[in-house]
Amino acid sequence: MTDTRPLVPSLWSGFVGIVRRDILLAWKRPGDVLNPLFFFAMVSTLFPLALGPSSEQLGSIGPGVIWVAALLAALLSLNSLFVSDFEDGSLDQLLLSPQPLTVLALGKAIGHWMVSGLPLVVISPLVAISFHMPDQSIKVMAVTLFFGTLSLSLLGSIGAALTVGLHRGTALLSLLILPLAMPVLIFGARTVSLSTSDDAVSAGVYFLAAYCMLALTLAPFATAAALRISNE
């Protein structure tokens, strides 16, 4: 071990490593995955109970309700994103690893999305049916939720990184992230409600995809910076 410089594993193995680890962790602790899903389903059933079974009214509020429920479910699972790493010291190891922290932050956000966002997209048709939504808007709902939940996970990872050291960070996280998530909510819900009255939906979907790319490229840098700051 004279002066051989240890070689650093590739970025890809770092990224895949952290995503695989988080999915494995979620696999070992199914509660963390299922609770937000049940929450999403329950919140979506509250509205029909509250507003009565008249179907045409449900059809019009369906997209909005499902989107708000998805947003809240994502926020619910976000604030524990870095807390467990912070408490058992693995956050220090992440920060001190030769892998660039941005890649690891992206991995954490994608891992969270796969664990919380994708299941939401998968079960959203079931909830959409219960709102008597026409078929094509169920498809549009799934597409918008796909991009929306990914953007939410990326934005939320910034908020989670900012509030990781604070002991009362839960409410604060939503306070930080909700204003930033408004464009996603606006475009998501409105695009789906446009599709119920079969208007052109491509504009909204393109915007959501564009916002998702923006979040995909910029959010990890902010998350990495925030992690370094709050882990001091």
Place this chain on the structure above:
Amino acid sequence: MMEVLAMGGYGNFVWGAYGLTIIVLAVCIVGGPVRHTKAINDVRHRIRAMEAKS
């Protein structure tokens, strides 16, 4: 004079808006020096505490 104040029937809206502006500006204007004096006292205590300790 009275009809000028009436603002063409929108009196209470116009004066309401201006009154609110004056209140908010007053809060900001007064708030500044108040916070400043509080800061001066806080920092004085802290400096004295630091010196007492070292």
Place this chain on the structure above:
Amino acid sequence: MWKFFHKLASPPHFYQFAGKIVPWFAVIAIACIGYGGFAGLFVAPADYQQGDAFRIIYVHVPASYLSMMAYSIMAISAGIGLIWRIKLSHAVAAAAAPLGAWFTFLALATGSIWGKPMWGTWWEWGDPRLTSELLLLFLYIGYMALRASIDDIAKADKASAVLALVGVVNVPIIHFSVEWWSSLHQGPTLVREGGPAMAPDMLYPLLAMILGFTFLFGALLLGRVRTEVLYREYRARWVRELLLGDGGTT
């Protein structure tokens, strides 16, 4: 020229310099707002459509202009503070936030007061400007909440700087999405005077009010930055001399 800024960046010089120019800013602000307010209320002719209700524009437009300007000042100084590690610029960001929030609230309130005679309701979701002002207020509240929940000043500065930068990227996006969103809404079409189309004697008071508000904001900001500087530099010798030593001008 550069030496001047370099000197300005050092807290003691800034503290003295800001102390000197705050009164000047205040005098200019009082003059402009005095003229603008008086002319706006009594001299400018009534709007042919809205009558005298349009005079609220002389308070609403400066407030909403300042709410945006304050956020950009906050974000720029946060960025400078984060990149070049200048404590003073974090102090500027910390001082700008509450002022910005107050002006945003003022813009919201005067906007809705103005809306009542025109649209008949205090709050009209169809107006994209009001809705994005509201979202801007939430951004300010989020910023101040984060800053308040971190005890160590240096850490609070850096964390809130990251949030300000993320926020400033999102402000145009929020504005755009609210515009798109309200264009779908079939609300009452909005006709409102604004911009250079106004008659000159309506326009001058507005420009005076905007100028006055800007200088007022400048005075308030510099005053509060001096406060923030004290909290950040309390270990420095000049603070000790200032507060305990010769007890000079505070």
Place this chain on the structure above:
Amino acid sequence: MCLFRGDKCLFNSLEFALNPGQLLIVEGSNGSGKTSLLRGIAGLLEFEQGEIHWEGNPLHGHYQAFRADLTWFAHKVGFKDDLNLLENLRFEQSLHSFDEDSVMAVLARLGLDLLTELPLRSLSAGQQRRVALARMLLSKGRVWMMDEPFTNLDGAGRSLVDAVLSEHLANGGSAIVATHQPLEIVGDVKRVSLS
């Protein structure tokens, strides 16, 4: 180097150099800033003034080369409680490269080879410290930074740390250890005390 915590200046005008094969012991009572000094050197927190140089050039801004060589050992184990030993080490491999075949040998030496299937949660505190030691042994990093390596380690564990550390120094590696307990290490030792 100077660092403040609250109003107290933890340490200032601290100057030291660390060469290959050397051990630096940071002594000081609890709360005297030992951990902060180590975290500062590693780059987890920033010093008010002062600079760290690694192989001649200032560290600020290009930490990656330094971190490839750095292995960190602190109070907290740095592994996930829900995963078992092998899963944790597989993740560790995506951060620092170490050779596969020596894993079982290292685990055997640390007495952990039979516990690889258990989630870390069910291991004792002493065993969890040995898991963190496994990371030190497996990594090729030439710089070890250890913060209170002896907490909840029994006599055998303590001598294990001494042996491992001496081997590392003998191989030309260097280490910074923060502790308030005596350390029997043969070799080139320097001391810095913060009190």
